Amino acid sequence: MEKVLFKGNEAIAEAAICAGCRLFFGYPITPSTEVVEYLAWHMPKSGGTVLQAEDEIASINMCCGAAYTGARVMTASSGPGISLKQEGLSHAAANELPMVIVDISRAGPGLGGLGPSQADYFQATKGGGHGDYRLIVLAPAKVQEMYDYTMEAFDLADRHRNPVMILAEGFLGQMMEPIELKARPGTVLPVKDWIVDGCRNRSRRRLTSYGLSNETTEAACLHLEEKYNRIRAAEQRWEDFYSEDADYIIAAFGTCARIAKSAVLLARQQGIKLGLVRPITLWPFPEKAFTRLTQQLKGVLTVELSAGQMVEDVRLALASSCVPVAFYGRQGGMLPTEEELLRQVIQTFQPAPGKGV
Amino acid sequence: MEKIFGRPRGLTDLPFTYCPGCTHGIIHRLIGEVLEEMDIISDTIGVASVGCSMFTQELFACDFVQSLHGRAAAVATGVKRSLPDRLVFTYQGDGDIAAIGTSHAIHAAARGEKITVVMVNNAIYGMTGGQMAPTTLEGQKTATSPYGRDKALAGSPVDFPKTIATLSGAVYVAAMSVDTPANIKKTKQALKKAFQVQQAGLGFSLVSILSTCPTGWGLSPADSLDWLRDNMVPVYEMGEIKATEEVKDL
Ligand code: SF4
Numbered sequence: 001m002e003k004v005l006f007k008g009n010e011a012i013a014e015a016a017i018c019a020g021c022r023l024f025f026g027y028p029i030t031p032s033t034e035v036v037e038y039l040a041w042h043m044p045k046s047g048g049t050v051l052q053a054e055d056e057i058a059s060i061n062m063c064c065g066a067a068y069t070g071a072r073v074m075t076a077s078s079g080p081g082i083s084l085k086q087e088g089l090s091h092a093a094a095n096e097l098p099m100v101i102v103d104i105s106r107a108g109p110g111l112g113g114l115g116p117s118q119a120d121y122f123q124a125t126k127g128g129g130h131g132d133y134r135l136i137v138l139a140p141a142k143v144q145e146m147y148d149y150t151m152e153a154f155d156l157a158d159r160h161r162n163p164v165m166i167l168a169e170g171f172l173g174q175m176m177e178p179i180e181l182k183a184r185p186g187t188v189l190p191v192k193d194w195i196v197d198g199c200r201n202r203s204r205r206r207l208t209s210y211g212l213s214n215e216t217t218e219a220a221c222l223h224l225e226e227k228y229n230r231i232r233a234a235e236q237r238w239e240d241f242y243s244e245d246a247d248y249i250i251a252a253f254g255t256c257a258r259i260a261k262s263a264v265l266l267a268r269q270q271g272i273k274l275g276l277v278r279p280i281t282l283w284p285f286p287e288k289a290f291t292r293l294t295q296q297l298k299g300v301l302t303v304e305l306s307a308g309q310m311v312e313d314v315r316l317a318l319a320s321s322c323v324p325v326a327f328y329g330r331q332g333g334m335l336p337t338e339e340e341l342l343r344q345v346i347q348t349f350q351p352a353p354g355k356g357v
Numbered sequence: 358m359e360k361i362f363g364r365p366r367g368l369t370d371l372p373f374t375y376c377p378g379c380t381h382g383i384i385h386r387l388i389g390e391v392l393e394e395m396d397i398i399s400d401t402i403g404v405a406s407v408g409c410s411m412f413t414q415e416l417f418a419c420d421f422v423q424s425l426h427g428r429a430a431a432v433a434t435g436v437k438r439s440l441p442d443r444l445v446f447t448y449q450g451d452g453d454i455a456a457i458g459t460s461h462a463i464h465a466a467a468r469g470e471k472i473t474v475v476m477v478n479n480a481i482y483g484m485t486g487g488q489m490a491p492t493t494l495e496g497q498k499t500a501t502s503p504y505g506r507d508k509a510l511a512g513s514p515v516d517f518p519k520t521i522a523t524l525s526g527a528v529y530v531a532a533m534s535v536d537t538p539a540n541i542k543k544t545k546q547a548l549k550k551a552f553q554v555q556q557a558g559l560g561f562s563l564v565s566i567l568s569t570c571p572t573g574w575g576l577s578p579a580d581s582l583d584w585l586r587d588n589m590v591p592v593y594e595m596g597e598i599k600a601t602e603e604v605k606d607l
Pocket residue numbers: 374375376378379380381409479483484569570571572573
């Protein structure tokens with residue numbers, strides 16, 4: 001199939017249209033702005049509506065409104081905007097509203113910088129807003145995946161009645177790569193028999209997360225917990241790169257994983273059996289990707305563009321094993337080189353070429 | 358025996374849980390009657406807010422969704438943009454709409470969002486136990502203005518409908534009260550007009566209704582009505598504050 005050159009943010013926008021999303025509520029913020037700009041051009045041609053809200057809080061609540069009616073809906077922002085959306089995300093998760101949220105992150109905290117950073121990991125995967133809830137979080141590492149994962153995010157959201165986040169660094173959002181514009185997969189999805197659209201030919205419906213008694217609130221929380229456990233069991237995704245025979249693994253996602261791949265190839269040239277595990281779902285975290293390797297692994301180096309966030313999940317996954325987990329990070333928009341990563345692996349675990357330790 | 362008075366079909370049969378003498382119940386009944394008379398129960402989606410008015414979701418016979426503190430107008434925007442042929446209304450207290458939700462209500466009005474906002478103004482935060490609201494009157498004692506609202510410290514009451522009326526997207530803005538039978542009748546007419554405005558696709562409509570909070574005010578139900586009349590009515594501009602030409606032609 002013919003490939004076309006697309007910018008990461010625009011690939012997300014195009015995928016949303018292809019996935020049948022016809023409502024977008026957003027607020028511009030660098031480096032995510034091309035998502036709303038692209039959609040403002042192209043969504044109306046597909047009969048859709050792009051509304052620029054007064055702020056991020058309004059936009060996520062507009063998404064909730066549309067999602068209540070069963071419409072496919074999306075919003076996009078960057079770290080500081082996602083912070084504002086957290087209240088609404090808790091609301092969306094509590095009411096089990098399917099929607100897609102895009103976080104094209106920048107360096108933080110505070111205003112931070114525009115360079116590539118993965119410091120929104122906690123905010124994306126640990127709830128962020130109030131109460132116990134989870135988003136399904138997908139982390140692409142190339143523009144093709146920005147397209148593919150966005151398309152799939154809508155299906156995942158509908159299948160599990162849960163908000164789904166695409167988390168990518170501004171680096172990926174701004175990058176241009178040739179991609180294949182795939183058609184929407186013919187996945188069979190559950191019927192939306194819960195939506196609120198006026199009680200024509202049926203009895204009235206009410207969607208609320210408010211519990212009038214502790215008993216009903218606990219029942220609602222348990223219901224969500226069960227759902228999250230189901231998602232944990234069913235949706236862990238990752239990519240392996242030379243991990244089958246690896247003595248050492250780099251754990252990295254997004255842009256960082258691309259650099260780590262080069263480090264793996266460099267290591268292999270030197271006879272060091274280095275591999276990569278790239279989490280694709282950041283939540284549910286792909287614990288299986290690590291636990292199945294415990295017998296062979298002599299060390300895991302988690303590499304992130306942060307002070308170390310995902311490393312906590314890697315440690316949890318390997319908690320019952322003796323595999324040492326180390327961390328290396330760059331911050332503020334700085335990227336490591338492949339040589340830097342290989343040097344870190346050698347310094348941390350001192351693998352001798354060709355033999356291992 | 359012929360039944361000459363009953364519960365409107367626009368309401369469910371659940372008992373109201375509001376405090377004795379609270380006029381939320383009257384306003385509910387009026388909306389329930391309007392939904393029935395206009396035959397729009399199954400075309401309407403209500404958006405509940407936070408506060409005492411949250412119970413609307415249980416009490417109206419139409420579909421209902423919940424919004425968080427102050428976000429009702431934004432949620433209603435999302436519902437309406439998805440389903441333009443349904444009637445969408447929010448039911449919000451003054452604390453909800455005129456404090457935390459101000460920007461959402463203002464921008465929904467500015468966009469001319471085709472929704473109806475019902476604002477119930479009792480000059481206080483009812484559910485949280487009677488704290489100061491933006492609508493609290495000067496000198497009024499509340500849990501968080503125990504010496505009376507001091508203008509120098511906390512400013513003067515916000516006349517929210519008047520603010521909304523300045524925006525061109527707002528085509529119908531009415532400020533009503535439910536303290537007398539005559540005013541109750543007028544309020545019902547305003548609510549009906551607001552729904553008709555939406556049905557005709559003319560723009561944003563808001564009906565603000567002065568309401569009592571005997572519990573928060575520490576007054577008997579009867580004294581509350583007097584207090585509303587004597588203290589709130591003089592401060593807030595009352596009546597149909599704005600009705601564009603198109604609305605008058607309805
Ligand atoms: S607290 Fe006030 S507003 Fe709330 S139900 Fe009681 S009287 Fe009515």
